[in-house]
Amino acid sequence: MERFVFFGGKGGVGKTTVSCAYAHRCADAGIRTLVVSTDPAHSVSDVFDQRFGDDPEPVDGIEGLDAMEIDPEDEMQRHLQEIRESLSEQVSAAMVSEINRQLEMSHGTPGAYEAALFDAFVGVMREESDPYDRVVFDTAPTGSTLRLLGLPEFLGDWIDRLLYKRKQSIDLFEKAAIGDMEPRRLMEGDPVLERLQRRKEFFEFAGDTMRNDAAFYLVLNPDQLSVNETGRAIEGFTERDLRVRGLVANKLTPSPDDDEEGRGATYLRNRVATERERLDQVREEFEPPLVAEIESRTREVRGDVLAEVAAALDIETDVDDDGDGSHVDDPVRADR
Ligand SMILES: Nc1ncnc2c1ncn2[C@@H]1O[C@H](COP(=O)(O)OP(=O)(O)OP(=O)(O)O)[C@@H](O)[C@H]1O
Ligand SMILES: [Mg+2]
Numbered sequence: 001m002e003r004f005v006f007f008g009g010k011g012g013v014g015k016t017t018v019s020c021a022y023a024h025r026c027a028d029a030g031i032r033t034l035v036v037s038t039d040p041a042h043s044v045s046d047v048f049d050q051r052f053g054d055d056p057e058p059v060d061g062i063e064g065l066d067a068m069e070i071d072p073e074d075e076m077q078r079h080l081q082e083i084r085e086s087l088s089e090q091v092s093a094a095m096v097s098e099i100n101r102q103l104e105m106s107h108g109t110p111g112a113y114e115a116a117l118f119d120a121f122v123g124v125m126r127e128e129s130d131p132y133d134r135v136v137f138d139t140a141p142t143g144s145t146l147r148l149l150g151l152p153e154f155l156g157d158w159i160d161r162l163l164y165k166r167k168q169s170i171d172l173f174e175k176a177a178i179g180d181m182e183p184r185r186l187m188e189g190d191p192v193l194e195r196l197q198r199r200k201e202f203f204e205f206a207g208d209t210m211r212n213d214a215a216f217y218l219v220l221n222p223d224q225l226s227v228n229e230t231g232r233a234i235e236g237f238t239e240r241d242l243r244v245r246g247l248v249a250n251k252l253t254p255s256p257d258d259d260e261e262g263r264g265a266t267y268l269r270n271r272v273a274t275e276r277e278r279l280d281q282v283r284e285e286f287e288p289p290l291v292a293e294i295e296s297r298t299r300e301v302r303g304d305v306l307a308e309v310a311a312a313l314d315i316e317t318d319v320d321d322d323g324d325g326s327h328v329d330d331p332v333r334a335d336r
Helices: 015-028 043-048 072-088 093-107 112-128 142-175 191-212 224-239 263-285 303-311
Strands: 004-008 033-037 065-069 134-138 214-220 244-252 290-295
Touching: 004 015, 015 033, 015 043, 015 065, 015 134, 015 214, 015 244, 015 303, 033 043, 033 112, 043 065, 072 093, 072 112, 112 134, 112 191, 142 191, 191 214, 214 224, 224 244, 224 263, 244 263, 263 290
Parallel strands: 004 134, 004 214, 033 065, 033 134, 214 244, 244 290
Antiparallel strands: none
16 A cells, blocks of 8 residues: 555544544554544544544553644645745835735635645655654645646646746846946846746656555445536546545444334435445446445544444555565564
8 A cells, every 4th residue: 555545525524533543543553644634624533532633642541543633724824924935035126015905815716725725735745754654734725626636747847938938038138238347137046937937846756756655435325416526536546647546435324123113214225225225326437346334323533432443444545665565564664
């Protein structure tokens, strides 16, 4: 299994729950694991009944598991501040206030939140993942995540063009330098070029990692809306040359015992029958296999129930070791 594992799906289907359960299972298998939530509702904190912030911290009572929660809204603010600071060194004071106005406006545009979210999780893959053999993400709902996965190529091309223009303009500027006056702008150390270049590398890293070192699972509930959405999501991944590894069906209605009667039992039986049809549809129509069927519990999934859910996941935990055949189960690597 790849180092980075993502659980996508519609809002509320159980992404955070399943991510935490899977991370728990990886940690139990002796794999140094980090679970990352990008959910502003702090639901990882709820699952483990412990507050987490934007630095990884050990989860109490689960050996080998760390957790962190990034708030995309905070990331967005940090991002804006960074842009402001770096621009104020590069443009005139008069332009700074106009740029500020534009930045404030761009903050509110659709997509800004998703872009911040994307930056946040790519940032984690790049900067926080070193001490871990597995990093599990409870991603944002399907649609926006998918759009973000398209960004690397799109922005890569765009940045290439910007780089080309900037180089041209610098060349012209140098040619225009008169006599022994030094040209003010040089390619070497040009702050705008450097920034663009860094951005491009960031997106290239994201694209490469998503393609080569990440596995995607989709969580669904056994109802028509969720099944339809899952179908669209699978297509979206396929269009981007990413394969959905498996589907996790969550919140299945438990069957009553055969001798149970009455309105409640009848309701449950009918409900179970409907859900079976939906899951049959999932098995027939979709390529990725169903890797778990998790029943609805009477309470939110925490504590011991989390371990039960973890046990229901038929998702491997071991870590590929670049083809040399060894695994993290090796004591040497597990000790890292
Ligand atoms: N199998 C289950 N049985 C009972 N409750 C569940 C189950 N799975 C999830 N829940 C509960 O449903 C709620 C939503 O689950 P969760 O937070 O994991 O969904 P999510 O997909 O991450 O939601 P969001 O899209 O808002 O991030 C939580 O209160 C969780 O405890
Ligand atoms: Mg969530």
